[in-house]
Amino acid sequence: MSQPGPTPPPPLASDYTTYGVPQIPAGQQYGDGQYPGQFGASQQFPAPPQKSFLTTWLLSLFLGGLGVDRFYLGKIGTGIAKLLTAGGLGVWSLVDLIITLAGKQTDKNRQPLAGYRQHKVLAIVVSAVLVVGGMVIGMVSGAVAALAIQSAATSPIISAAPVTNEPAAAANSSEAPASAEATAGEDRPLLDAQTLAGTGDDIKTVDLKGLPAVVTLTCSACKGNTVLETNGAEMLLVNTVGGYTGSHLVDTSTGSPTTEFSISADAAWTLKIEDVDTIATSAGKASGHGDKVLYWDAPGTKAAITNKGAGNFLVEGFGSEIPELAVNKIGAYSGTVQLTPGFVQVKSEGDWTITAK
Known part of the structure; x- marks a missing residue:
């Protein structure tokens, strides 16, 4: 009998x-x-999750100068730097906007932005319109502000009516003798008349004694470009092609005085310089051809103006404290505008009329 073994x-x-x-x-x-x-x-x-391309683009476009787009992407360090530098004076903001529109912008984890393909065309078009439009508006606003500042700083000094006894003034039925207010200009010194002459291009030095003047350029035989410039505030007075005869006001304000006339011509020319008191007075109606200066003595401040010239037509009045650009058009014109009585500069390539309303 076997013995029991150990229990497994x-x-x-x-x-x-x-x-x-x-x-x-x-x-x-x-x-x-x-x-x-x-x-x-x-x-x-x-x-x-991916950051939105649409949100990034809008923040970059409108708040890029404050670094808000980089804060949104999680790039806190560069966002602070962009904020403190005003968008890198605008350069950094523009670069970030371009990178975003090109689809190269990423978040802090280097992930691409969501929705780029769906919205890229709209974003590019809107950005282009706003950026270019903003630049144009900025330039126009700057030019308008500069003109306003210049006008305010250089008020016209030829406000008194001229005194004239020239026979030609009485011979023209559309011109009347100067009004009683003309005596206001008799106490000031008068500019002596002088005539400069030459052939071809030349520069003439003059002394206008700080007084306003009317200059008349004549170059009947000119065939090429004819130019008359000053170093004063009016600068470019004539720029035409072919024969020319016309008159212009100079030193009408307290701006830079004229000491030189620069003439460009291909034939013999004359430049007559006279005091503004020699300008004929027109009452009720004035007419002429080409460039001319007149004294507008009307009962009101409205005038009906016509022009038959093909080029630039300009009517500028100096009767108020700030010069009035009554008309500045190209080609034929007919309309009623405000024109304060006083000296008037007309620039035209054809026949024109001014009638009191």
Whole structure:
């Protein structure tokens, strides 16, 4: 009879678990964004959401100078730098806008912006319109402001009516003797008349004694470009082609005085310089051809003006404290405008009329 041996241990149950030891499925490990799930399955951390291209573009376009677009993208350091430098004086803001429109802008994690393909055409068109339009508006506003400042600083000094006894003034039925107010100009010194002459291009030095004057350029035989310039405030008086005869006001304000006349011509010419008191007075109606200076003595401040010339037509009045640009058109013109009584400069390439209303 055999002897009983040692009792074998009970078999291990199939659901036996070793406590305290994590069970990792074969082929999987910690790290690289993986971790064991509830049932041992591998999972990844979710990627951060993409920033919106539309939002980035709008912030760059309207608030780029404050660095708001870079703050939105999570680029805090460069956003602060952009804010403190006012968008790099505008250059940085423009560069960021271009990069965004080109689809090269990314967030702090270097992820591309969402929605670029859907909105890029609209963004490019709107940006171009706003940027170019802003530049044009800025230039126009600057020019208008400069003209306003200049007008305010250089008020006209030829406000008194001229005194004239020239026979030609009485012979013209459309011209009347100067009004009683003309005596206001008798106390001031008068500019002596002088005539300069030459052939071809030349520069003439003059002394107008700080007084306003009327100059008449005549070059009947000219065939090429004919130009009359001054170094005073009026600068370019004549720029035409062919024969020319016309008169212009100079030193009408307290701006830069004229000391030189520059003439460009291809034939013999004359330049007559006279005091403004020699200008004929027109009452009720005036007419002429080409460039001319007149004294407008009308009962009101409205005038009906016509022009039959093909080029630039300009009517500028000096009767008020600030010069009035009554008409500035190209080609034929007919209309009623405000024109304060006083000296008037007309520039035309044809026949024109001015009638009081």
